[in-house]
Each structure stands twice: as C-alpha cells, then as structure tokens.
Amino acid sequence: MDIKVVATNPIDGQKPGTSGLRKKTRVFMEPHYLENFVQSVFEAIGGAAGKTFVVGGDGRYFNAEAIQTILRMAAANGAERVIAGRGGLLSTPAASHLIRKNGTDGGLILSASHNPGGIDEDFGLKFNIPNGGPAPEGVTEAIFEATKTISQYVTVETPDADLERIGNQKIGGMILTIVDPVADYKALMKELFDFEAIRALIASGFRVRFDAMHAITGPYAKAILEGALGAPEGSAINAVPSVDFGGGHPDPNPAWAKELMAELMSDDGPDFGAASDGDGDRNMILGRNFYVSPSDSLAVLTANAHLAPGYAKGIAGVARSMPTSAAADRVAADLGIECFETPTGWKFFGNLLDAGRATICGEESFGTGSNHVREKDGLWAVLLWLNILASRKCSVAELVQDHWKKYGRNYYSRHDFEALPKDAATALMDRVTGQLSSLAGQTVAGLTVEAADSFAYEDPIDGSKSSNQGLRIRFTNGARAVFRLSGTGTEGATLRLYIEQLETDPGKLDQDVQTALAPVIAAAHEISGISQLNRSGPDVIT
Ligand code: G16
Numbered sequence: 259m260d261i262k263v264v265a266t267n268p269i270d271g272q273k274p275g276t277s278g279l280r281k282k283t284r285v286f287m288e289p290h291y292l293e294n295f296v297q298s299v300f301e302a303i304g305g306a307a308g309k310t311f312v313v314g315g316d317g318r319y320f321n322a323e324a325i326q327t328i329l330r331m332a333a334a335n336g337a338e339r340v341i342a343g344r345g346g347l348l349s350t351p352a353a354s355h356l357i358r359k360n361g362t363d364g365g366l367i368l369s370a371s372h373n374p375g376g377i378d379e380d381f382g383l384k385f386n387i388p389n390g391g392p393a394p395e396g397v398t399e400a401i402f403e404a405t406k407t408i409s410q411y412v413t414v415e416t417p418d419a420d421l422e423r424i425g426n427q428k429i430g431g432m433i434l435t436i437v438d439p440v441a442d443y444k445a446l447m448k449e450l451f452d453f454e455a456i457r458a459l460i461a462s463g464f465r466v467r468f469d470a471m472h473a474i475t476g477p478y479a480k481a482i483l484e485g486a487l488g489a490p491e492g493s494a495i496n497a498v499p500s501v502d503f504g505g506g507h508p509d510p511n512p513a514w515a516k517e518l519m520a521e522l523m524s525d526d527g528p529d530f531g532a533a534s535d536g537d538g539d540r541n542m543i544l545g546r547n548f549y550v551s552p553s554d555s556l557a558v559l560t561a562n563a564h565l566a567p568g569y570a571k572g573i574a575g576v577a578r579s580m581p582t583s584a585a586a587d588r589v590a591a592d593l594g595i596e597c598f599e600t601p602t603g604w605k606f607f608g609n610l611l612d613a614g615r616a617t618i619c620g621e622e623s624f625g626t627g628s629n630h631v632r633e634k635d636g637l638w639a640v641l642l643w644l645n646i647l648a649s650r651k652c653s654v655a656e657l658v659q660d661h662w663k664k665y666g667r668n669y670y671s672r673h674d675f676e677a678l679p680k681d682a683a684t685a686l687m688d689r690v691t692g693q694l695s696s697l698a699g700q701t702v703a704g705l706t707v708e709a710a711d712s713f714a715y716e717d718p719i720d721g722s723k724s725s726n727q728g729l730r731i732r733f734t735n736g737a738r739a740v741f742r743l744s745g746t747g748t749e750g751a752t753l754r755l756y757i758e759q760l761e762t763d764p765g766k767l768d769q770d771v772q773t774a775l776a777p778v779i780a781a782a783h784e785i786s787g788i789s790q791l792n793r794s795g796p797d798v799i800t
Pocket residue numbers: 276277370371372539540579602603604605621623625743744745746747754
C-alpha cells in the first residue's frame with residue numbers, strides 16, 4: 259500500500275458545534291478542508307490503526323466524494339475495517355445502530371441534518387463514539403485542538419471504491435464492507451414494536467402519510483411502512499433521496515413540510531402524518547387536523563411507551579433538553595421515574611442512556627429517541643406512535659387531548675430569527691445576561707419574574723460541566739422564556755426564543771398557541787429589546 263503524506267496547515271474555525279462540524283458545502287470542498295478535519299478526528303481518538311469504523315451519510319451533495327476521501331484516509335491511517343452503507347447512505351440512527359451492533363470504534367457520519375443540501379448549501383461531518391452516540395465535548399474539544407496544530411495528513415492513491423457492491427472489498431490493507439443500509443435497522447424496529455398490531459391497524463383503513471422530504475428516510479419508510487407494515491404504496495412521499503433534497507429544506511416542521519401539513523390539516527386527510535429530516539433523526543407527528551408539538555410528543559411517548567413490546571417493562575427515566583417544555587416532567591413525576599434536564603445537543607443524553615438512568619429522551623427541535631441507539635430517531639418515533647395508537651385504539655388528537663386533561667397542557671412555541679449579524683445577536687444575549695441578577699421580582703409587561711439564570715449543567719454520571727447553555731427567565735404564573743443562539747447554523751447567527759406556559763384549567767386547553775403565549779412573548783421581547791434586531795417577526799415559528 260502506497261501511503262501518501264500530504265503537508266497541510268491548520269484551517270481556522272474547525273470547531274464542532276451542537277452536532278459536528280457544519281459549514282457551507284463549498285467550504286468543505288476547499289483543498290485540505292475535509293482532510294484536515296478527518297485526520298484530526300483520528301488524532302483525537304489516539305489514531306485509527308487496527309480500528310473499525312462505520313461510515314455513511316444522508317446522501318447530500320458531496321456525500322459520495324467525501325466518503326471516498328474518508329475511506330482512503332482511514333486505510334492510510336491503518337484502520338482494519340470500515341462498514342459503509344450501500345451508495346454511501348446511512349440514516350444517522352441506522353449508523354448509530356451499526357456502530358453498536360458491530361462493536362466498532364466509532365463512526366463518521368456525513369450530514370448537516372435538517373440544513374438544506376447542494377453545492378451552495380450545507381455539508382457536515384461528525385464523529386460518533388463506540389456507544390453509537392455523538393462525541394461528547396471532551397472528544398470534540400480534542401478534535402478542535404488537533405485541527406489547530408495539524409501539519410500533515412495521510413491518504414492512499416487508489417481508484418474509487420465501489421459503494422454499490424454489497425460485501426467486502428479492499429482499499430490498501432483495509433477491508434471495506436458494504437451493507438444494505440436498511441436491513442439491520444428494520445430488524446431492530448421489529449424487535450421493539452408490535453408490527454402485527456400496527457399492520458392490523460393499517461389494514462383496518464387507518465391512513466398513514468410519511469414525508470421523507472427527498473432525504474435519507476425514503477428507503478427506510480418504503481421498506482418498513484409500505485413493506486413490513488402493509489401501508490399502501492405512496493404512503494411514503496418524497497421517498498427518493500436526492501443530493502439537494504428536491505431543492506427543499508429537509509426540516510420536518512410546519513414551516514418546511516408544507517405539503518404534508520396541507521394534506522393533514524383537512525377534514526378528509528390521513529389519520530396520521532409524519533415527516534423526518536435530512537439524516538433521519540428528527541420527526542414531526544401530525545393527526546388529522548392536529549399538530550403535535552415535539553415537547554408534547556415526548557410526554558405522550560413517555561406516558562405510553564409501555565404499550566410497545568420493547569418498553570413493556572416500563573422505562574427507567576426520561577431526559578429532555580432544557581429548552582424543551584416541562585410536559586414530560588409531570589409524566590415522570592406521575593410514573594415515579596427520574597427526569598433529567600440537559601443542555602441542547604443529543605450528545606448530552608449519552609451518559610444517561612449508557613448508565614440506564616434514562617430510557618427515553620427528547621428535544622423541542624423535533625428529536626425523540628430511546629436507549630435502542632444513541633441518536634434521536636425519526637422513524638422510531640413514528641413507529642412508537644403507531645404502536646400506541648394501535649393499542650389505545652384512538653386518534654392522535656384524542657390521545658393528546660386525554661393527555662392534557664390528565665397532566666395539563668404546556669403551551670409551547672419556538673421563534674427563530676435567522677441569519678442575524680453576529681454582533682446584533684451577541685448584543686441581545688449580552689443585554690439579557692446583564693439583567694439576569696436583577697430580574698427576579700420585577701414586573702415586565704404585566705408578568706412577574708420569579709427567577710432568571712444562565713443554564714449550566716453538571717453531568718450526573720461523569721461530573722463534566724457545561725456552562726452558558728441558554729438564558730432562562732421563569733415567571734410566577736408558570737410561564738418561561740429561554741434565549742439561546744443556535745449551534746447548527748452556517749450563516750450569521752440564529753437566535754432562538756423558546757416560550758412556554760403551563761395551563762391546567764380544563765376549560766382552557768384548546769386555545770390558539772400563539773394567543774396563549776402572547777403575554778410571555780411580550781415580556782421576553784421587552785426584556786431582550788428584540789425590536790433592535792429590526793426584524794418584522796421570526797423567520798420560523800414552530
Ligand atoms: C442537532 C442536535 C440536537 C439539537 C439541534 C438544534 O440536531 O443533535 O440535539 O437540538 O441540533 O440545535 P441548535 O438549536 O443548536 O441549532 P440535528 O438534527 O441538527 O443533528
């Protein structure tokens with residue numbers, strides 16, 4: 259094997275964010291950019307020699323080329339074996355499963371998740387550790403440090419690997435094993451859920467529509483929903499992955515999954531609707547004329563998971579990211595199980611899942627998952643919902659409304675202000691930070707502040723600490739506002755304002771969400787001086 263040593267220089271800004279390194283595709287395509295980062299990953303984990311990795315991505319523009327580069331570099335760095343999905347494709351949860359199932363040393367997942375794809379859009383790469391989950395901060399810091407001192411990387415000169423051929427081939431001294439991207443994942447879902455019951459539900463005329471948004475879950479949804487569960491052909495729409503996601507934004511929320519929303523928000527729409535994102539880890543759940551907020555979805559799944567065979571023994575605990583509503587907390591209290599509040603980022607759930615303290619985790623950003631893998635999992639959430647509906651024999655709306663009657667309703671919304679000048683976004687955060695110590699007891703726009711702080715987290719398993727994870731303002735009437743800057747954007751800064759209001763009055767559970775939240779929105783605007791951003795309103799409301 260001819261190893262080629264290539265001299266290089268550190269490249270600024272290769273700091274992994276909320277979920278790996280995300281940049282414009284053209285940035286990733288610049289000379290040495292991808293190579294520097296990949297070599298730094300290998301350096302950060304003590305080298306690749308003798309190790310096995312999983313490699314796959316969501317199929318976006320540059321996926322196939324980047325995989326060839328990674329394979330050559332893995333071979334040159336002495337890796338023993340790489341397992342890759344056919345065509346270079348793997349959903350993020352399927353990659354997590356393969357990492358775990360094969361006892362590998364980790365995986366490289368190529369994706370910018372819900373961000374759009376294409377030569378002028380976004381690309382990303384993240385490293386997952388042997389438990390199948392995103393690298394924790396200690397590892398991402400080590401990767402970043404390595405990018406600052408890198409002076410060379412190694413590769414081999416070989417023809418491109420044949421990513422379409424299932425089975426083994428050799429790249430230098432390394433074995434490349436190409437696997438069907440769907441098979442193992444589908445087998446795992448069969449273990450967790452009552453496929454017979456879901457099949458019977460669908461056979462009874464219950465209509466399901468799943469929008470793969472031209473992204474990775476298309477083949478998975480076809481094989482599972484239409485294949486194994488018997489949903490009629492066409493139940494999965496936009497199911498052929500394309501490099502630019504059909505020119506769309508593969509983000510399963512009401513703003514971007516418009517076609518699906520329109521179909522479900524009608525009196526003769528399907529009984530159940532769902533969408534997933536670019537790499538298959540997010541989900542949005544809909545019923546006929548009914549939208550389920552991700553925070554409510556987490557709470558409903560926590561309360562009902564025991565109805566699926568994989569969770570029949572009950573769950574150990576639930577974890578949610580801090581900006582996610584507290585709906586799941588009350589379910590946990592009712593079930594007498596532990597409840598954790600972590601910073602935003604799936605990586606913070608890893609230790610809790612590994613330690614068996616949390617079984618189900620979720621985030622307001624359309625992410626839910628469990629201890630079956632170490633990533634959030636869009637289709638898993640869809641199947642758990644279907645399993646619960648098959649067991650409870652009710653509609654999505656009935657299930658959620660029953661839940662609110664029992665636990666109360668956390669009205670919830672997130673307002674995103676995108677592509678802001680970084681200075682303006684930082685100034686706003688500084689303004690709020692400056693008031694944190696004096697806000698308690700003050701009345702703003704008619705609401706009294708109970709407490710305000712900057713969220714800091716100490717991992718209960720390994721004691722690691724993370725600070726500056728969002729600014730929280732709690733009001734005496736049970737409302738809350740949170741300010742946070744996104745860690746996944748690639749253009750300017752994105753400000754996220756998360757707003758929540760608990761309502762337990764049975765007569766007030768059916769209000770319009772934005773109307774119910776108007777007082778706390780007004781207070782949040784006043785405290786932050788958000789009008790100084792000169793925006794007429796949020797770019798996205800979820
Ligand atoms: C990633 C993380 C999630 C996080 C989300 C939003 O999701 O894995 O944990 O909630 O980003 O992060 P931010 O608010 O910083 O943009 P994904 O689906 O993009 O990998």
